[in-house]
Amino acid sequence: MEKLTDQILHDVIKPRPEHSFKGTFGKVTLVGGNRNFGGAIIMAATASVCAGAGLVTVCTDQSNSGALHSQLPEAMFADFTNDTQVASLVTAATTVVVGPGLGDDDQGLHILKNVFAHTTIQQNVVVDGSAITLMAQEQLTAPRGNIIYTPHEMEWQRLSGIKIADQTPDRNRAARDKLDATVVLKKHHTEIYAKEQTYQLTIGTPAQAVGGMGDTLAGMVGGFVAEFHQTPLKAVLAAVYAHSAIAEQLAKNQYIVLPHQISRALPTFMKKMEAAPDEHHIGFLD
Numbered sequence: 001m002e003k004l005t006d007q008i009l010h011d012v013i014k015p016r017p018e019h020s021f022k023g024t025f026g027k028v029t030l031v032g033g034n035r036n037f038g039g040a041i042i043m044a045a046t047a048s049v050c051a052g053a054g055l056v057t058v059c060t061d062q063s064n065s066g067a068l069h070s071q072l073p074e075a076m077f078a079d080f081t082n083d084t085q086v087a088s089l090v091t092a093a094t095t096v097v098v099g100p101g102l103g104d105d106d107q108g109l110h111i112l113k114n115v116f117a118h119t120t121i122q123q124n125v126v127v128d129g130s131a132i133t134l135m136a137q138e139q140l141t142a143p144r145g146n147i148i149y150t151p152h153e154m155e156w157q158r159l160s161g162i163k164i165a166d167q168t169p170d171r172n173r174a175a176r177d178k179l180d181a182t183v184v185l186k187k188h189h190t191e192i193y194a195k196e197q198t199y200q201l202t203i204g205t206p207a208q209a210v211g212g213m214g215d216t217l218a219g220m221v222g223g224f225v226a227e228f229h230q231t232p233l234k235a236v237l238a239a240v241y242a243h244s245a246i247a248e249q250l251a252k253n254q255y256i257v258l259p260h261q262i263s264r265a266l267p268t269f270m271k272k273m274e275a276a277p278d279e280h281h282i283g284f285l286d
């Protein structure tokens, strides 16, 4: 297993080209957030915006519209029960993030099937939270695209059939190979199962054990793969690393870290990381 270092940040986060516009940095469509879990998709969208995705649209329950706009005016809103609109927003995206707070009821299933029917082979598709649970429960076929699953250990148990206690690297890799996708297995020292290699995060803190932390990671992964689309796997690895690196910095002075604080720290963090390694100092929030 290859241990990730902050080199991955320097490999991925580069100064932005002068000749660019929002379209250069990808379009992310996020789908999730039912009446009860609106915060999940707002946190995910906040992470995508703060990571630097060019355009971000959120398909969610109508009741979340006001909260979304007041928290994140940079994002656009669509009603996730409008199948036609969701289909066209999914098709128009370069990256789709589906699942945070979607819910595993009939409404969530209907929306997920509509999303899965409209992704394309060129897109990155981040499948998180309820979308993973529904896929496992309903034995749904994976959608088209570069699929990135971001399960926690229980979601991975549901998707892979491997009980948490039996989730060894060898078994996880065999399950990944069957899925033919990138799997970000979230836990203390998250493991990333990619086609050729397995990577391990050796940073991160229990201060991250807070609801919404994974929703934020899903949005960050979506934002990074949209923005750094030339190197999608490295973008995933950099997002996973940055998420915990920022959390560790905040945890120096905080007992717990709020997920949105990670997102809000991203622009400053990324500015420090665009410089060559010897030009930055590690206390980037100082």
Ligand SMILES: NC(=O)C1=CN([C@@H]2O[C@H](COP(=O)(O)OP(=O)(O)OC[C@H]3O[C@@H](n4cnc5c(N)ncnc54)[C@H](O)[C@@H]3O)[C@@H](O)[C@H]2O)[C@@H](O)CC1
Pocket: 036, 037, 038, 039, 040, 041, 099, 100, 101, 102, 103, 129, 130, 131, 133, 152, 153, 154, 155, 164, 186, 187, 211, 212, 213, 214, 215
């Ligand atoms: N503010 C919000 O709106 C929030 C919404 N959320 C959404 O709620 C939905 C359900 O997700 P949940 O994960 O809460 O529920 P799940 O039922 O999918 O998973 C939680 C269960 O898994 C077990 N578990 C075992 N190992 C675990 C591990 N390493 N990490 C996490 N759980 C582990 C827990 O004990 C618990 O029984 C998702 O769509 C999620 O995005 C959550 O993210 C919490 C915050």
Ligand SMILES: Nc1ncnc2c1ncn2[C@@H]1O[C@H](COP(=O)(O)OP(=O)(O)O)[C@@H](O)[C@H]1O
Pocket: 129, 151, 152, 186, 187, 188, 189, 190, 203, 204, 205, 206, 207, 208, 209, 210, 211, 212, 213, 214, 215, 216, 217
């Ligand atoms: N003790 C811990 N040490 C390091 N990271 C943790 C710890 N607990 C949780 N995390 C991280 O927090 C996130 C939790 O994801 P998830 O359970 O999906 O949260 P949610 O669905 O509530 O947003 C993952 O990225 C996981 O690696």
Ligand SMILES: [Mg+2]
Pocket: 128, 129, 152, 214, 215
């Ligand atoms: Mg989650």
